[in-house]
Amino acid sequence: MSTVTILTPTYNRADFLPKLYESLIRQTNPDFDWLVVDDGSDDGTSGLIRQYMQEKKIRIFYERQQNAGKHTALNRGIAMIESELTFIVDSDDYLPKDAVDTILTCHEKYKNIPNLCGYSFLRCHSDGRVNTAYFPEDEKTDTYLHVRINGNIGGDKAEVFYTAVLKKYPFPVFAGEKYMPEDVVWMRMSGPYQMVHINKNVYICDYLENGLTNTGRRMKIHSPKGMVLRSQIYLENAETCLKVRVKMMVLYIIYGHFAGYERKRLFAQVPDKWLYIACFLPSFVLYKKWDRDYR
Secondary structure (H helix, E strand, O other), rough: EEEEEEEEOOOOOOOOOHHHHHHHOOOOOOOEEEEEEEOOOOHHHHHHHHHHHHHHHEEEEEEOOOOOOHHHHHHHHHHHHHOOOOEEOOOOOOOOOOHHHHHHHHHHHHHHOOOEEEEEEEEEEEOOEEEEOOOOOOOOOEEEHHHHOOOOOOOOOOEEEEEHHOOOOOOOOOOOOOOOOHHOOOOOOOOOOOEEEEEEEEEEEEEOOOOOOHHHHHHHHHOOHHHHHHHHHHHHHOOOOHHHHHHHHHHHHHHHHHHHOOOHHHHHOOOHHHHHHHHHHHHHHHHHHHHHHOO
16 A cells, blocks of 8 residues: 555546546655545546556546535545545646655655644645745644634645545535635635645646636625535534634635525624624625526
């Protein structure tokens, strides 16, 4: 069994998977498995992955499910993984050749720190630019909330998690909703667990026009219960800074209306009643605008 599993949820990305595969077979450290969870693709993904498996250049495992959203594919994959570490890599991205080696070197250095859930590395674009920002303090051990959210470090990073911890925090699933923000899980881990934040690139991304990151608001409006839950998790954490609390309260009210929740319920389920009252009117105006423009 390998130390790290690279987990790739995919849906109709057969045109992009070869680039990821090529980056995996070029890894300088072969101590990894590749688990592909196919979320109901109909573009030949199954045949492509089975071809790669027959080549036997790296260890590949393939699982297929009916289309239900990335978060459900992640749940299915995480439940299958037995390796110590899990590295989630999207199907339209790829890795520098020393990614696995960098991860395992850092793991050897930090693995004895108590209450770790994993490591947060950098993502870079193909031209070498760091996605959004470096961490202000390299190799800082702290929570996701303190470093990323309260520290205003936006954008995606490359997270490598202890598999045993990930298994404790499955992605919530709401019937009929195919999107769940990943920070729902990262925030639930934040507090009980910390991460080491490392200014080394292990991930290369160039966001696609029709990728999950860029499909944006319309996708979220069609998964409003998950978005309400996300806001609640931020609002219920007393260490969330005021700026983020205001943003999350606005989103909580907006998506609560899209979910069809009664106002009494929305009001009752937030700890900061005055913030709810202060944010209600501008949030309702935004809800009406988004309802007109995106639904």
